[in-house]
Amino acid sequence: MPKNISFQKILFVINPISGDVDKSDLGTVISEYCHQYHLKYKIYKTTGEGDFAKLKQLIKTYDPDAVFAAGGDGTVSLAARAVNHTSLPLGIIPLGSGNGLSKDLGIPQTIEEALALITNHTIKGIDTLELNGHPCFHISDLGFNALVVARYSEAESRGPQTYALIALQEYLNYECHKYRVETDQETFEGDAFMLTITNSNAFGSNVKINPNGIIDDGIFEICLIESFPKMAAFKLMYNLYTETPEDSEYTRILPCKTATIYNYTDTLAQIDGEVVELGRKIEVKLLPKSLRVVVPTEPLT
Numbered sequence: 001m002p003k004n005i006s007f008q009k010i011l012f013v014i015n016p017i018s019g020d021v022d023k024s025d026l027g028t029v030i031s032e033y034c035h036q037y038h039l040k041y042k043i044y045k046t047t048g049e050g051d052f053a054k055l056k057q058l059i060k061t062y063d064p065d066a067v068f069a070a071g072g073d074g075t076v077s078l079a080a081r082a083v084n085h086t087s088l089p090l091g092i093i094p095l096g097s098g099n100g101l102s103k104d105l106g107i108p109q110t111i112e113e114a115l116a117l118i119t120n121h122t123i124k125g126i127d128t129l130e131l132n133g134h135p136c137f138h139i140s141d142l143g144f145n146a147l148v149v150a151r152y153s154e155a156e157s158r159g160p161q162t163y164a165l166i167a168l169q170e171y172l173n174y175e176c177h178k179y180r181v182e183t184d185q186e187t188f189e190g191d192a193f194m195l196t197i198t199n200s201n202a203f204g205s206n207v208k209i210n211p212n213g214i215i216d217d218g219i220f221e222i223c224l225i226e227s228f229p230k231m232a233a234f235k236l237m238y239n240l241y242t243e244t245p246e247d248s249e250y251t252r253i254l255p256c257k258t259a260t261i262y263n264y265t266d267t268l269a270q271i272d273g274e275v276v277e278l279g280r281k282i283e284v285k286l287l288p289k290s291l292r293v294v295v296p297t298e299p300l301t
């Protein structure tokens with residue numbers, strides 16, 4: 001039996017195209033669940049145009065107790081922007097290709113189990129980041145991965161296979177770029193393959209770029225993959241997939257509370273899966289526990 005039913009009125013934000021996942025039954029599954037627990041609900045389907053303003057307006061008029069994002073990290077980010085700095089909690093039904101934030105929060109990856117959090121959950125405040133004022137709820141990066149994200153956003157198909165194929169194609173000819181990172185603790189200057197800014201642990205692909213990051217500790221990390229010879233790629237991937245990035249001589253993690261990044265060559269940047277223009281000087285700020293998320297109840301120890 002559910003332990004708590006604190007939400008009575010829920011707004012679902014559904015992205016019909018995320019992750020190449022068929023969502024034709026999702027409306028029925030949501031309806032049956034809400035009917036079972038006598039919950040009111042509304043569904044907002046994203047269109048990819050003007051969703052943020054429409055969602056903000058709907059939250060104002062419908063006044064839900066929680067917003068549940070059904071989609072990938074881009075959809076989660078859209079809903080998170082709409083509820084950030086408010087008391088309204090954000091739930092996630094992972095239906096994207098990566099679903100990185102949901103995995104880092106321990107949210108179940110099936111629709112039924114994720115929906116069950118509506119009636120049995122804990123609400124947790126998590127730190128979020130801002131890069132030149134752009135909110136980031138999971139992972140941002142400059143360099144290689146941002147290029148892959150840009151190409152993926154233009155691809156005709158979605159899903160992990162498309163992403164992996166694009167990554168391989170781009171990797172073969174990729175050249176590193178020069179960056180300078182000044183944090184409240186230390187300074188780095190040099191070439192990097194990519195530079196990741198996050199307070200979470202892993203990409204949706206399960207690459208653990210920041211295995212020791214804690215999402216609500218007031219600290220974020222800048223994770224560097226420095227320039228490496230092609231022959232070192234397999235060992236590096238092994239280290240990243242086995243949560244041992246510190247065992248690679250080409251990685252470096254800078255924990256900090258504030259940072260300024262100089263992106264000398266204005267390489268591409270992505271935030272939570274969306275390519276953004278950040279310019280050559282990027283100020284990174286942490287906003288302590290600004291977002292309330294719906295997560296599984298911790299098992300009693």
Ligand SMILES: Nc1ncnc2c1ncn2[C@@H]1O[C@H](COP(=O)(O)OP(=O)(O)OP(=O)(O)O)[C@@H](O)[C@H]1O
Nearest residue numbers: 018019046047048071072073074075096097098099
């Ligand atoms: N109805 C729609 N038609 C086309 N594009 C849409 C629509 N709704 C949202 N989008 C676009 O979908 C993108 C966000 O997708 P999302 O990140 O949720 O899924 P994903 O990329 O497949 O998964 P992940 O981010 O987990 O890898 C945004 O670029 C948004 O503009």
